[in-house]
Amino acid sequence: MRSDPTTPCAWANTLVTMWGPRFPVDVRQIALEYSKRFSDPVLDIIEAPVPSFEGALAPLKKRGGWAILYNPGIRSAGRINYTLGHEWGHYLCHRQQAPAGFECGESDVLGGSRQQEREADKFASYLLMPLTDFRAQVGKQCMTLDLLKHCADRYGVSLTAAALKWLESTGLCAAVVVATNGFVLWGRRSAAAARARIFFPSGMELPQGSLAAGSGGSSPPPEGQDLPPGVWWKRPVREVAIFADHYEMTISLLIFEDYGVLPDGWEDDEVEDTVDRFALRK
Numbered sequence: 001m002r003s004d005p006t007t008p009c010a011w012a013n014t015l016v017t018m019w020g021p022r023f024p025v026d027v028r029q030i031a032l033e034y035s036k037r038f039s040d041p042v043l044d045i046i047e048a049p050v051p052s053f054e055g056a057l058a059p060l061k062k063r064g065g066w067a068i069l070y071n072p073g074i075r076s077a078g079r080i081n082y083t084l085g086h087e088w089g090h091y092l093c094h095r096q097q098a099p100a101g102f103e104c105g106e107s108d109v110l111g112g113s114r115q116q117e118r119e120a121d122k123f124a125s126y127l128l129m130p131l132t133d134f135r136a137q138v139g140k141q142c143m144t145l146d147l148l149k150h151c152a153d154r155y156g157v158s159l160t161a162a163a164l165k166w167l168e169s170t171g172l173c174a175a176v177v178v179a180t181n182g183f184v185l186w187g188r189r190s191a192a193a194a195r196a197r198i199f200f201p202s203g204m205e206l207p208q209g210s211l212a213a214g215s216g217g218s219s220p221p222p223e224g225q226d227l228p229p230g231v232w233w234k235r236p237v238r239e240v241a242i243f244a245d246h247y248e249m250t251i252s253l254l255i256f257e258d259y260g261v262l263p264d265g266w267e268d269d270e271v272e273d274t275v276d277r278f279a280l281r282k
């Protein structure tokens, strides 16, 4: 018998190959079916009304298996799906090191600051949005809200998860900045933006003139808007802004096109961690 994969990406690739090119990937079905090969399978995937976490992996001691729990307060099907993927990742990669299981908050599910959270996030991202398929969807197109929505719908994930996948896949200099109440909560940057040292610290006030700072007005243009140097950064930027319908959050995709694109093959030596997290608040 072949040995099991040892990294989150290898696990995701194995399952994606078995599942085939059908989207969205049904995490529920895969977790319940595939884990039957282990002596401690996933026996239940259920809602658990515990406000402090988004999802959890919990041992079922009497029955000798595990339950994947998710918070019924999550209103978006995409966030639930991604959360299930994340917990299924903890099951495959981490359960032997964590007999008490995991409880994951919203920031953990999208990567968090701890190694195991990042690994579970990476697994969910590669399981639900295989990189080759994602790149085929985007191609050479400019990222717009409509294109991002297409990706989120195809993979059954939130706009935020799709935006972070795009960051990982692009050779452009780009960042995703999540803000609430006028201040930056957290963000991530593409490999090219990390090289250019573009950085928006947690707690930074949203810049005057940015689309995100104008959230009280009309809806932002879906194709984004070109902003001059000095608004977000010392270089010109195109901002695509999304006003999330919960928690008064804004998500800004910032694309610094005048930095150019990394040459083909740029990811070969950095595929394990292409997306750099800055300013993640815990």
Ligand SMILES: [Zn+2]
Binding pocket: 086, 090, 102, 103, 104, 108, 109, 116, 117, 120
């Ligand atoms: Zn987690």
